[in-house]
Amino acid sequence: MSKRAPLNRFSLSVAILFSGTTLLSACGLTPVQTTPAAGLVVADHLNSPQGVFLSSDGALYITDSGTGGPDTYTVPGGPDGGGPTTAHTGMTAAVIRVSPSGQRSTVALVPSEREGTDTSGASRLTELGGQMYVSSGHWIAGASIQQPAHVGTLVRLGATLTDVGNLWAYESTNDPDKQGADSHPYALAAGPDGQLWVADAGGNDLLRVDPATGTVSLVTVFDPVANVNPPANTPPVSQAVPTGIAFLNDGSAYVSLLPGYPFLPGAGKVVRVAQDSSRSDYATGLTTVTDLRAGPDGNLYAVELGTFGAMGPTPGTGAIVRIKAGGVKETVLTGLNTPTSITFNAQGDAFLTVNGAAAPGTGQVLRWDRLTQRPALP
Template identity: 45%
Template sequence: MRSSSARRFSARSPLAALVLGGLLVGCTQAPTAQTPPRLVASGLNGPQGVYVAGDGSVWVSEDGLGGNTTFTAVGPGGPAQANYGDTARVVRVAPDGTQSVVASNPSVNVPGIGPTGGGKIAVIGSNVYVGNGVWNAAFSVPRPAKVAAVLRVGEGGSQEVANIFAFEAATNPDGVPPEQGGIDTHPYGLTAGPDGQLYVADAGANALFRVDPASGAVSLVASLAGLTGTGAQSVPTGVTFGNDGSLYVSLLSGGPFPSGAARVVRVSGGAVSDFATGMTMLTDVERGPDGKLYAVSFGRFDASSGGNPFVANAGSVIRLGTNGDRETVLSGLNYPTSIAFNADGDAFVAENGVGAPGSGRVMRYTGLTRYAAQ
């Protein structure tokens, strides 16, 4: 989840573009002791999305490492030689731990932002979907296929379902002018709706889109620009449906990612309102099997550190009450980007979403929905 695209970790950018780049219903007590987390998958290159299937398999999408095809991009430092290639993998982890690559999709590597590939994962029936890649109209070549798009992935590879960049180019819902990033899109957050449609939290376009997976038609649900006090760059990162049928979207906030600026907003009937505020650098929000919402905080930003401004081991998982109250249930995570649950309330968290190639992993936290507040 780099930060959104070239907007992600710039003034209009989110994660690295993420880096330069409730208790269970019926439960009244939290466990007296927590089971140590278990490693589910390793050797990943910037894991950004995680999904737990009914058969117990875990699907992971990653940013990848860019590629050998070069072009000129306009990033945080001005024009620079960028590259792309099919290194953003979607990996399936079988219940026995065997990892297999289901599809390899484009990864776009822009200097000052880093590689950007797969985002969150959603499933409708037997079809698996992923948002993939970032693209900006100022880049020197036309948008490659499967970039800034929603893809269907399966054992035969991937297929482009919807061209999000084309919709952004035609509508530019956040109205950001060219000198501030212009036409820029990063379909990062993704969820399946009860209506059979896909909903996309676009970290570059600062908008929530609806995609018809049958026709590929894209429509605007709501503009989410200007909601975090960081200019137009609110940087939507995660989206899920709550028990009330409303959509809930996590906002990373734009650089320099002030502490307390991130939030989760409710979108209902096209109207946008705050649900939970006062958080920092949110990269995901998901509904747990207990019906509660869980937000993922990437960590915090410290420009005065003199080194990497993204503070290590500062990430957390935050449980949100029905009135938006917050309680941290897991802390000390290193650059977490996404969370998924199985029916038992175990949480699967993608960690090391930025860092050295191969350092990404997915960890399983048994019974996280029953964790007490820290």
């Protein structure tokens, strides 16, 4: 997700470990199983799911990272002297739709790229002007092949797939953060200005894309985050890594930042990006924030992936944090396994992807009824 320095690298996929989907209705039909303490399972057997979105017609959309594929290419190694790495690719990443009546369909297949345990594919979804869009793929300078279609781009879904914003082309030409051309279009939202807003987790910036022309414009670049009391032999700063975008009624964009290695607890935050592109901290003291969503109650909800140990994320340490006016934080849900994305219906029911950084086939979408009405946990 960030640049390919081994100590800074981060991908919200199976790589975060360091080293035939069953879907039922998202809107009230019987789920796969009922486990009240852990949520209701409405989708399982997913591969590192990164996004979930409820469309205006009540359908639930899910993004699946896929498992790579049979074709190969090479990408450059990190600055530690490691040689090129072989990447495996194929059309195994998916956008899945569940209609309000429970009809399941695969809307689109897009490329999945796998390097070892690092897999990227379909990331996040949004709706604008009656069209659905998905952020897709991760690309870097020095790959042995040219950028494929639907990789490092925003894709408009339909009878055919259309790349409407080439984020890799913008990154490779401009490299706004000046840390080497690396583009992972990740967080995606429909802005109040009628534009598509995307956080590039490889480029560490916030961009706008005109859906009519595909023109990409820079909103802001996120500075590296200082590591306070880091473990020995770790860098003094980590890349900011933007992961979520939400809008409130003030017209500002709220962006979650997940600083990279060593993934220190409390290092994450939500930054308010005003209409003039000025930035200010809105909520601090968060941990490995992977998504940010405005709930129907007018509050922001941050998804925390969990704390990290020597082997990667510690199971069961993920959480959902409500962020109220003024950046006041209160935890409303804990005990989650590597959650990555959240969405809400009008009643405040939450749909959440879990096991987003776990073994292929273990990903799920879970539902918690009336999550926005839950009191803060002690």
